[in-house]
Amino acid sequence: MHLRAATVPERTTEQAAMKLRHFFIFTFCLIAIVPTTLFWLWPYSKALEFEIKEVEQRHLVIAKNMSGAFERYYHDVVGIFSILDSQSPEQMQSNEFRALLNSFNFSLVARVDNGDGSTKDCLFSNGIDCPQFFEPAILALAESTLSEGRVLSTVTEDQALQTGPVFVLARETADGLLLAYIATDYIVAMGKRVAFGEKGHAAIVDHQGNVLAHPNDGWIAERRNITAVSAVQKMLEGKTGVEQFFSPALKADMIAGYTSVPNALWGVMVPQPIIELESKAIAIDRDASLVILIGLGLALAISIPATLSLVRPLERLIKAIHVIEKQGSSVHLDWQPSVFVPKEIRELKTSFGSMVLSIEKSRKKISxxxxxxxxxxxxxxxxxxxxxxxxxxxxxxxxxxxxxxxxxxxxxxxxxxxxxxxxxxxxxxxxxxxxxxxxxxxxxxxxxxxxxxxxxxxxxxxxxxxxxxxxxxxxxxxxxxxxxxxxxxxxxxxxxxxxxxxxxxxxxxxxxxxxxxxxxxxxxxxxxxxxxxxxxxxxxxxxxxxxxxxx
CATH class of the missing domain: 3.30.70.270 (Reverse transcriptase/Diguanylate cyclase domain)
Known part of the structure; x- marks a missing residue:
């Protein structure tokens, strides 16, 4: 159905036009002032929402990048360990090979009798002396690691040698076991590189949820198990995502991106206190308030000339709306505004129908x-x-x-x-x-x-x-x-x-x-x-x- 000429008397139309002209500037200013007033309540939540979305993306990217680095490190360590017992004594003692082992934080490599735990041959040591006998707990951990089909154990410590946190690498050989200690220095250093805000950090755990790297050095030393944190549980399940949770270490609500290291099965989490995001949102709120006040001044300066160019097409739009009210939403608007009228008004008659359809589709998706x-x-x-x-x-x-x-x-x-x-x-x-x-x-x-x-x-x-x-x-x-x-x-x-x-x-x-x-x-x-x-x-x-x- 096409729109016919409006039947409103000319005098009534002229009176309405005069009202529109008289009050348009007032309305324009009111529309500008009302959002400014509401701005004091609205922008904080929006700014916080923006900060959270940005954190979700940034922290997850950092976690994934660290996961990739740890995956390469894990493969390199396992690869080097797989060739150790095939090296000659001269090769093992060469400066080049020792430098290679040092670069991957090997602190000890030895052949061990898996019966009594005695050391048969000390292939490499750095900073610690090879023991005559390895502790039963270390041997039990090595056997448990092998029974799980793994090469690298969970993080532990050789109390007798005072190694600090180390991984035990184990492989069965024809005459016993090949054991190696790897310090967690590389993982700790990688974790400390991630620091932002006041307390944003990285936390890395092994496949059992024991801390490998964390801002709390005491937790690293005692190899604190933090599987009680839901995000850590999900990491150990091989999941990747973003989650909010309460941190016992910082005693604060956190938001973190987390993922896992596929073959090592370690977990990588990059958390940040939500209160820091709230502080940023407050700062954004304050700065945006100043900007909006400046914008209001500019809007007032522009409103008067804009009124002159908008009144006439708006009058025509009002007439069309009256006809639509009487004839229904299926009415086709046969109104072609001048090319000098802003694009938004010229497209309003078609975009309105599209908007209704889009809202309906969105409602169904949300539901x-x-x-x-x-x-x-x-x-x-x-x-x-x-x-x-x-x-x-x-x-x-x-x-x-x-x-x-x-x-x-x-x-x-x-x-x-x-x-x-x-x-x-x-x-x-x-x-x-x-x-x-x-x-x-x-x-x-x-x-x-x-x-x-x-x-x-x-x-x-x-x-x-x-x-x-x-x-x-x-x-x-x-x-x-x-x-x-x-x-x-x-x-x-x-x-x-x-x-x-x-x-x-x-x-x-x-x-x-x-x-x-x-x-x-x-x-x-x-x-x-x-x-x-x-x-x-x-x-x-x-x-x-x-x-x-x-x-």
Whole structure:
């Protein structure tokens, strides 16, 4: 539908134009002043948000760069150690070879009798003397390292030699063991190079979470274990990311980029106190306030001539808006402003429609991120709670019964350990596809939110990890529930073909809590179903148990 000429009387239009001309400057100034007033509250949070985003990028890049350096160092050390017992005594004692060992912080290399721990031959030493016998703790650590299929041990200390923090390298030979000590000086030095702000630093841990490098020298000396920090736990799991946490060392909230060293399995973390970011945000806030005041002055100087060029096209736009109000949003604006009118106004008639579509698309994307699991596209834990509460309220009002089914996949960890997290994620996706297909649940992105908000009878969800839940609505008896769950298990538990020709035979254990027999609160029912699931696990897995009080 095309816009026809406005039917507003000429005199009324002229009066409106006069009002617009009289008040345009006032409005322009008001629009400039209001944001300035709000600026005293708004910019601090925005500045802090900007600082946090910048830190997330910068700290993660630093952590990854350090990880790459440590990975090369690890390969070089292991490579040098692999050729030590093939060198002649003359080569081992040459200045060039000794310089090479020194450059990689080797402090001791010896052939050892793995029976009594006696030293057969001291191939190299720097700063410490070769012992006649190695401590049992060192030999036990070497044996443990070899049994794990590793060459480099966790960080330790030879108390008898007072080595300070060292790694033990061990390799079995035909006549015993080849042992070497490597000081952690290189790692400590690399860690100390990273310093920014007042307390921004790097923290490096070995594969068991013991400190290798840290601003607190006491923690380095005692090889403090810091696996209690959630970011350290994730590093040791081989994960990379950014996290906020509380630092026991600095007694402050921190934000850190973290990653792992792939082959050495060390963890690298680059944290900084959040309070330092808040200080920067305050400084930015103060500087921006001055800038905005200057900008306000300039805006006032420009507003008067700008008014003259904007009033006429705005009048036409107002007329068009009145017609749209009467005829609907589908009206096509047949208004072509002059080329002298600013581009923004000339494009307003088309960009407005595009903006509405973009907002709708963004709303759908945000809703999916907030309410659905990224791997399986099933409702996440928080959305499941919301849906279950609404559904239980409806069932309670109608006097109907229901149940919560809590499913835990048997042996899922072994799939991750054996075939990698890619296989694990693929298995979760395939499993959720079967789960959704069994209940004929919606799979279309555009319709996901509307589908679940309509409260279907059965609502499957992923709670996290390999834990799933299903709200079974409108049930009449335990027998009916058993039949429904039996049918579900036949559909979802069987062989799965994964990437790379991997075939996995999947089973699961499940617990059932009844509504309202076992309770009418979603959170409590889910806990009871979880308890019943563990009862099923204890009974031998691949079973389903209704919740019952254990006597």
């Amino acid at each position: 999916k991120l907030a309410y659905f699991d990224s791997i399986t596209c099933l409702p996440n834990r928080s959305y499941f709670y919301k849906l279950a509460i609404k559904s239980m309220d409806a069932m309670s009002a109608e006097g109907r019964k229901g149940a919560i089914l809590f499913i835990d996949l048997d042996g899922f960890k072994q799939v991750n350990d054996s075939y990698g997290h890619r296989a694990g994620d693929e298995l979760l996706l395939l499993f959720s596809n079967r789960l959704r297909a069994h209940f004929s649940a919606c799979v279309e992105d555009d319709a996901l939110l509307a589908y679940y908000e309509s409260l279907p009878e059965n609502i499957p969800a992923r709670l996290g990890g390999d834990e799933f839940a299903v709200l079974l609505g409108h049930t009449e008896s335990r027998e009916e529930i058993e039949n429904r769950v039996h049918s579900l298990f036949n559909a979802i538990f069987s062989d799965y073909d994964l990437y790379g020709g991997v075939r996995v035979s999947l089973t699961g254990s499940a617990g059932i809590a009844l509504f309202p027999e076992h309770g009418s609160v979603c959170n409590e029912l889910l806990k009871l179903a979880d308890v019943a699931m563990y009862q099923a696990k204890a009974a031998g897995k691949n079973q389903v148990h209704f919740y019952s009080i254990q006597k």
